[in-house]
Amino acid sequence: MAKESFDKEIQFLRLLVLTSGAYNRQQFAKRLGISVNTFDKTIRRLKEIVQATYQQLPEEQGKEFSEGLRYNYYDSADPMLLLLFRAKSLKESESERLSLLLGALGTQSLTALELLDCCTNAMAAHLPLPDEKTIRKDLKYLEEVGVIRKIGGARPYRYAIRGELVQELTEDELLDLYDFVDVMAGTQIPSVQGYLLRDGLKKQLMRSHAEKHAVEPFLYKYHYHSRILDEAHLFSILDAIRKHRKVRFLYFSPKAEKSYASQNTNPLFERKTQGKLEQTLPLKVVYDHQYGRWYLLSYGREGIRKYRMEGITQFEEAEEADPVWFAERQQELLEKLRYSWLIDTGAPVTVRAKFYNPGDGPNFIKERVLLQGQWGQIVDEDDEAFIYEITVNGTTEIKPWLRSFGSSCEVLEPIRLRREMIAEWKEIRAYYESV
Structure with a gap:
């Protein structure tokens, strides 16, 4: 699932939930800025994600996906809009490779070449076989996100699962940790990573005593749908702030008639979109508790700029800014926000x-x-x-x-x-x- 497609699914789900099924296919496609054919393909793709993530489709196969999503969402305390984050936005071959790598490391530490042999022998026949460079790239990614670690100081490096969190805790300690994560994910922001951690802890608890942990001690209900979906760009923006890097994205203001546009990869079919290409230096992220909205505050050619996170698509990092200049712009923003109730920089x-x-x-x-x-x-x-x-x-x-x-x-x-x-x-x- 490509990054651009992930943007499309995010905007698709946001509009699907907010309109509550009030639009027909043509109206929905027009508001989103896609064709009816793309609308149908996106529905099918979302059904595949739901089936892969939750192991079930909406109750009736013939029911409209929009209705199934709405009813499943409001009948459950679990925020169903997490389905895109659980799908990880990975291609099938990437998902298969990472699963094989983690499975092989589950019982012993292995080198990159040994892991390459494991993947080559176990990869599905219809998927391309990986090379050593691809495996090392996957291992670097898993190490960066904290799933695995290197052991030994000499080459070739060996890799092992970082399972200390669940392996060294007793069942009661693990249950206390699960309850804490559950409460924090349901009441604090940002929350997506908390929900994903909660799911992992729950699976670990269910492996030992499934019946004992089947009943949830706490139930929370999400009221702001966009809050979850906007977190898709949140950590990328925070990373850019830490690195003092400028960013580029296609922005759709809340007043725009459309909320999404596909990337124009063929120059013969370029078309003008209602989104605006922006290059800016992110300085601060602000969350509005009253309306459940995320805001990006940044510095561009026009000075201090403010963006609603829900309108950001096709996000990518650009060149690095001078650290001294970045600190000056950040201090300038803080001065303007000194008497701001939220993000207002007026008199x-x-x-x-x-x-x-x-x-x-x-x-x-x-x-x-x-x-x-x-x-x-x-x-x-x-x-x-x-x-x-x-x-x-x-x-x-x-x-x-x-x-x-x-x-x-x-x-x-x-x-x-x-x-x-x-x-x-x-x-x-x-x-x-x-x-």
Whole structure:
């Protein structure tokens, strides 16, 4: 499964879940920016991934894949959109090779040439046989991700599985670790790697006492579908930040009519896409807890730029930036974000709001303001209410938070924000007037 195809599947699944089956084939293909034929091929490919990953297709073979995905997703506490990450986006030959390598290393340490012999003897007849260079490349990849390690200081190097985590822990310790990973993956971000680690630990536990570990002690439900899908580019971006490298990608803004475009490999069939080719220096990644969105903050020709991660496709690293220049740009960004509620880099403005205490019982209004109010402070307080004050870059990002308190919050300053809130509440009130 090629990298470009992985982008397509990500955008396909995002649109599939968000539209909840409201589009027909033609509408779906047009919105995604692909042909109806490509739509059908993608559906078939996703069915193959589901079958390979979960060992089952949706309940009825004749049922639309979109319906099967929706019902399986909402009927299960397990985030089904992880299927692309579990598929690893590998070609069949790569998947087969890595499985054979890990199987051979499961009982003993071996050299690269010994592993080449193992693969050559056990490779499926319809797949191409690997050479020594390919095996060494696979071993380097497995070593980088921490699955295997080199042993011995002299050549030829021998390789062994890194199984200390599960081999040296007792069953109770392994169960405690599984519960911890389960809780963290269900409540923290990023979470995809946590879910994959949880799956590996669960398989290890099920090998010993399957019935004992069949019941899940905790159940969590994912509410933001894009949060999982956006993590496909998250660690590549973080790696580019660590290396001070610029990146290139095709970007589709949230307002764009299409959300995907295939790569034009044939110059005779080049076509203009609605995406925009971007080359930029990534500086910071920000997560919006309120809406479940990832943002990339970077520096380009126009200065500080902001991108929604869900619109990034065809991502690749470019040249390395000067470390000193990179540090200066990162410091410049931090200065602009000093008073940012999230990622707003506009002019600072002081917001004053009056919060009314609830009646008898715990003051949950004040507790929530203290918990979520970031660097804001309570500057005045009496038995009925308290005044909260904060300096932020613009009022766009803090407005939904203030509005979420309903009648318990009254905006005092600035007067422009107060008027905006009054107008919005009047509009909401009009929706509920009797007919």
